[in-house]
Amino acid sequence: MGIEKRAEVLFWSIAFPGFGQFLNKKYVKGFFFIILEFTINVQARLNFAIIPSFYGKGELANASVDYQWIMFYPCVYIFSMYDAYRDAGGKAIRYAFIPFVTSAYFGTVGIIFSQSITISNHLIGVIWSPILFHLSGYVVGLFIRKLIMIIFRKQVHSQ
Numbered sequence: 001m002g003i004e005k006r007a008e009v010l011f012w013s014i015a016f017p018g019f020g021q022f023l024n025k026k027y028v029k030g031f032f033f034i035i036l037e038f039t040i041n042v043q044a045r046l047n048f049a050i051i052p053s054f055y056g057k058g059e060l061a062n063a064s065v066d067y068q069w070i071m072f073y074p075c076v077y078i079f080s081m082y083d084a085y086r087d088a089g090g091k092a093i094r095y096a097f098i099p100f101v102t103s104a105y106f107g108t109v110g111i112i113f114s115q116s117i118t119i120s121n122h123l124i125g126v127i128w129s130p131i132l133f134h135l136s137g138y139v140v141g142l143f144i145r146k147l148i149m150i151i152f153r154k155q156v157h158s159q
Contacts (some may be wrong), residue, residue, distance in 0.1 A: 006089055044072075054127075068131060074134065
């Protein structure tokens with residue numbers, strides 16, 4: 001499978017966890033991710049935080065969520081994307097998992113710091129903070145992946 005298929009499943013997984021698995025004809029995994037998404041979303045009260053976040057009301061967004069549940073969300077969300085990407089041919093790409101893993105880690109840290117990060121004296125809150133951390137985590141992961149590939153390439157050539 002080519003890059004177009006990997007991109008397609010990745011974007012559908014971003015839209016909703018499980019959809020990428022459906023495109024890959026992995027229906028059991030797709031249903032599993034959808035059920036997991038609904039469970040975490042409802043228990044965390046995530047949707048109640050989205051609208052205030054878009055209106056710049058980070059305090060209200062933070063007060064809306066259950067932090068014990070929302071801490072699971074970044075890893076489940078990103079793993080769903082990675083799983084669909086991998087099944088669409090991503091496993092042939094060396095160390096493709098690294099940017100996904102670092103994005104998940106950073107997203108979780110973004111939730112932890114969502115109560116203290118401000119931009120222009122506005123608390124960005126529990127929706128925007130993890131998104132910004134996810135993006136920076138992905139970029140850091142790309143750098144780490146590139147570094148590992150350079151190191152291993154040098155080791156292979158020196159043997």
